[in-house]
Amino acid sequence: MRRALLGLLLLAVPAAAEIAPGERRSGFDQMTPELRAMQTDEAANPGQLWVGDGEEAWAAAPPTGRPACAGCHGAVATMRGVAARYPAWDEAAARPVDLQGRINLCRTRHQGADPLPFESRPLLALTAAVAAQSRGLPVAPPADPRLDPARAEGERLFTRRTGQLDLACAQCHDALWGRRLGASTIPQGHPNGYPLYRLEWQDLGSLQRRLRNCLTGMRAEPYPFGAPEYLALELHLMRRAQGLAIEAPAVRP
Amino acid sequence: MARTLINLPKTAKAGAVIEIKTLISHPMETGYRPGPEGRLVPRDIITEFVCRFEGEEVFRAELFPATSANPYLTFTTLAERSGTFTFTWTGDNGFSQTESAALTVT
Structure with a gap:
């Protein structure tokens, strides 16, 4: 029993930096009322x-x-x-x-x-x-152990510093979400609305396009479309977003 | 044909104000953006939108290069009698599309 508890504690320590399940917020919650209305009104959502x-x-x-x-x-x-x-x-x-x-x-x-x-x-x-079709359902990543290596790789990529700015995804999206980067509120970075309509793009785009944006923003070289790194990151992000409602096709600024 | 989404109530009481929402799939290319080869991409926008009720114009809008892609227009009108609304978008490169929707006044 004591050993099991110790094991749990050890497991909990490296995950402590990650957002607790009760703290998880969709990017939707940080948008303006106008943008939220645009997403939820099916006649207005592009x-x-x-x-x-x-x-x-x-x-x-x-x-x-x-x-x-x-x-x-x-x-x-x-x-x-x-x-x-x-x-x-x-x-x-x-x-x-x-x-x-x-x-x-x-x-x-x-x-x-x-x-x-x-x-x-x-x-x-x-x-x-x-x-x-899955709108409103909670994100439910499968408990398939064959996905674990890619998931672990995704977590490694998410927490690894990269690019000329020497930033890790987790530094902003785990540690500083809710604060501001310039005029924008830093979201938690959940993939629960993809493919989504981004006003900046004036277009619908996939999570891979969004991740490429993040990488160029960190002045890192983006992986080519379809690279296994995107799959690994998506697996990690979906596990990290477990329980949030699917919003596809979402609207984001 | 560009995809459109038109949203208005199917029925309304006589004299009621109804809201009509329209959305059309269009890139609204401004003509000011350079393409991958550095040359300007030619302008391709919707320039005009007209809504008619049984042939009578009820709403008109002019659109310009600053209008965002997939323009969303919403407006209101008075429901007086049953009939059909027609919605026409016209633009560059001979773009023209007309859709219609019926309204029943009770």
């Missing part, structure tokens, strides 16, 4: 334009003559809960895959079609349509 495109693509057969997404899965509403548990382990590829990676694997394996390019409108639209 992300809904992509969701509409994605729902159409979900039902449309690919040019290869194989079935559409809806041909196997049924209505897109059956995807409720999927975004909350991704990234997940893929047996055949023997690596973790994120939601957009899963969509592209489905395209190549079952539809005989080419994978959609990163940040292309069709890929963002399908991802948004699938992710939007």
Whole structure:
């Protein structure tokens, strides 16, 4: 018993810098009332334009003559809960895959079609349509031990100093959230709204695009799209955001 | 065809003020931004939006390069009788799109 307690204490020490579950706040809570209204009003949220495109693509057969997404899965509403548990382990590829990676694997394996390019409108639209089904559900990362090495790597990347500014993600998003960086409030950096519409981008973008922004902001060289580092970071961030509600497609400044 | 989202009540009482919300997917390229090769990307914006009720104009807006992408316009009008609203966006490079929505006045 005492040994178990000691073990728990030892485990708790390095995690102490991380935000406690009760302290977790979505970036939504730090936005202005106007922006919150823009996100929650489906008639005003520009992300809904992509969701509409994605729902159409979900039902449309690919040019290869194989079935559409809806041909196997049924209505897109059956995807409720999927975004909350991704990234997940893929047996055949023997690596973790994120939601957009899963969509592209489905395209190549079952539809005989080419994978959609990163940040292309069709890929963002399908991802948004699938992710939007999980709106309101809590982030629930799977307890799959095969994901643990990547998760640990993600945590290492998140807490490691990098770039010309010699900053770690955790220095701002774990330790200084709620304070200000210039005119912006520092968010906790949770991935619960992706793909999201960012006003700065005037566009919908994936978590990978957002992470590339962070890396260039730290004056570090961003990893190329699809790099395993993004998967590792997303796995860590999703575990860190466990319990927060999925907001996709969210709106952020 | 650009995707649009039009939101208005399906029914309204006679004489009620109704709110209409419109959103259209459009890049609203200003013409002032350099592209990847350093040359300016040519302007491509929506320049005009008109809402008509049974052919009669109820709302008009001019849009300029400073308008953000995917313009969202919201306005109000008086519900007097049942009929159809038409929404027309016109812009650069021959862009023109018309959508419609019906309103029933009870």
